[in-house]
Amino acid sequence: MNTNDEIQRGVFSVRDFCLWAGIGRTAFYEEIKNGRLEAKKFGKRTLIPIVEAHRWLEQLPALHK
Numbered sequence: 001m002n003t004n005d006e007i008q009r010g011v012f013s014v015r016d017f018c019l020w021a022g023i024g025r026t027a028f029y030e031e032i033k034n035g036r037l038e039a040k041k042f043g044k045r046t047l048i049p050i051v052e053a054h055r056w057l058e059q060l061p062a063l064h065k
Contacts, residue, residue: 011040011047020053031056 012020018028031037037056040047 009050011049012053014039014046014048017048017053021057 014025014028018025021028023031028037032039036059037048038052040049
């Protein structure tokens with residue numbers, strides 16, 4: 001993902017989502033498998049709507065010290 005993109009995209013690719021979230025592909029597919037993250041298919045591409053990415057992040061448990 002290029003942070004200098006002039007066009008704000010509405011979806012992440014798997015690669016871009018993993019970079020954004022700071023997780024690996026294995027963890028990404030585990031989140032899908034366990035129903036915590038929803039992705040869409042467009043042909044062979046797997047896309048994650050940005051609103052879904054933010055929903056996923058918000059539902060993660062808070063770190064309590």
